[in-house]
Amino acid sequence: MDTQSAPASPAGATARLRSMLAGFLGGSSDASVTRRLAGTVFIIRVVSAAMAYLSQILLARWMGGSDYGVYVYVWTWVLLLGSMMDFGISASAQKIIPEYRAGGDDALLRGFLFGSRWMTFAVSTVVSVLLAGVVKLLSPWIDAHAVVPLYIGCLTLPAFVVANTQDGIARSHDWMRLGLMPQFIIRQSLIIGLTAGAFALGFNLGATAAMLASAAAVWIAMIGQMIVLNRRLDGEVKPGVKAYDFRGWLAISLPILLVESFYLLLSYTDVLVLQQFRSSEEVGVYFAVVKTLALVSFIHYAMAATTAHRFAEYHALGDKARLSAYVAYAIQWTFWPSLAATILLLAMGKPLLWLFGPQFVVGYDIMFVAAIGLLVRSAIGPVERLLNMLGHQLICALAYALAFAMNVALCVALVPRFGGHGAAAATSASLIFETVLLFWIVxxxxxxxxLAFGKGS
Structure with a gap:
């Protein structure tokens, strides 16, 4: 019998497939663990995206274009401000926790796990009250239909901030499901359930009702996550004295906050500027395009979420060879899946947009423009996390600030004339500029x- 023909048989092919899957999912090496965790994060984000996509489709159809545009505008502010109001603690946790572990600083570790959440909750509550005052002050100049939803958005912020902080703590322990599922699965499920219930009961599902449902979902998911996280930490960290180094935490976190803030501003500038110059209906169409392309950014997010604390760990241990190999691995597993996802989404773009409603198909051309920046950015992987974890937060923040400034200038110049096409072009150009800067800095x-291809000299 010819032994070389065995692998071509069905049984041989099955054996090879099992071997490949075992190599991908099994093993205890850093690469194997990262693949599993990144796969978990990616699956959660994909399921979340499908649920968010469904919720946006339902809201767009139930609310109508104008109310949907207002809801998108207010929810964008919640996402933007809520992601910045934790001082960067959610990201710095992936640096602080591994360093405390490596140094055996158990008291400081216990203090951080407890104190970081209460600190972010207290300050975000104060800031939210101040923001509500700003809304009151500016209400004569704000769209009347957006005032009450904006107040509800302020009410949502403290829970949103604490959830982000808990996400960072959970990810630092490789508890990806605990970190992400409350925010991306449970929250979306609650939003869908609450809005569907309101619609079924005959309530007027406008922007105010949709924001009430979203606020309730954020608070419920955060409290549930807190209960489970506390139980897991009790089994992981021995009880004892707590030490609090608020100044040290902020010294690490605030530069990272600058990076995260400029990144978020870069991400949301297009929608916010579009709201100022174009109709709410056009904002809704553009938002549908962004949601459709979200799968590409999820891949980058998955790798960033699973690699950041390992960058910090290898750097703290002084293992440069391991760090370099791990960075190269993270970049490869960011770019090539992103390329495949981009091709797939562009091929399916029209049917996906049609799900929002026939009028949303006009945004199909915008997808091609917006995809360019996302794909180019994926070519260098999660290097912003690498810079943050290795103490180069300020130069990284400068790169993001320059890209943000460029995005604002281009959006203001292009959006009034070209609408969504101009917003997509401005954002893609800014992402390309940011990619070049980060590549050069690293x-x-x-x-x-x-870079995902080519060799260093």
Whole structure:
């Protein structure tokens, strides 16, 4: 019998497939663990995206274009401000916790796990009250239909901020499901359930009702996550004295906050500027396009979420060879899946947009423009997390600030004339500029070639 023909048989092919899956999902190496965790994060984000997509489709159809545009506008502000009001603690937790573990600083570790959440909750509550005052002050100049939803958005912010902080703590322990599912699965389920219930009962599902449902979903998901996280931490961290280094935490977190803030501003500038110059209906169409392309950014998010604390760990241990190999691995597993996802989404773009309603198909051309920036950015992987974890937060923040400034200028110049096409072009150009800057910074500061293809000199 010819032994070389065995692999071609069905049984041989099945054996090879099982071997490949075992290599991908099994093993205890850093790469195997990262693949599993990144796969978990990606699946959660994809399921969440499908649920969010469904909820946006239902809301767009139930609310109508104008109310949907107002809801998108207010929810964008919640996402933007809520992601910045934790001082960068959610990201810095992935640096602080591994360093405390490596140094055996158990008291500081216990203090951080407890104090970081109460600190972010207290300050975000104060800021939310101040923001409600700003809404009151500016109400004569704000769209009357947006005032009450904006107040509800302020009420949502403290829970949103604490959930982000808990997400960072959970990810630092490799508890990806605990970190992400409350925000991306449970929250979306509650939004869908509450809005569907209101619609079924005959309530007028406008922007106010939709924001009430979203606020309730955020608070319920955060409280449930807190209960489970506390139980898991009790089994992981021995009880004892707590030490609080608020100044040290902020010294690490605030530069990271700058990076995160400029990144978020860069991400949401297009929608916010579009709201100022174009109709709410056009904002809704553009938002549908962004949601459709979200799968590409989820891949980058999955790798960033699973690699950041390992960058910090390897750096703290002084293992440069391991760090370099791990960075290269993270970049490869960011770019090539992103390329495949981009091709698939562009091919299916029209049917996906049609799900929002026939009028949303006009945004199909915008998808191609917006996809360029996302794909180029994926070519260098999660290098912003690398810079943050290795102490180069300020230069990274500068790169993001320059890209943000460029995005604002281009959006203001292009959106009034070209609408969604101009917003997509401005954002893609800014992402390309940001990618070039980050590549150059990592090359100069760390001596690494952070590109999915080509070789460093």
């Amino acid at each position: 090359r100069k500061r760390l001596g690494l070639h952070v």
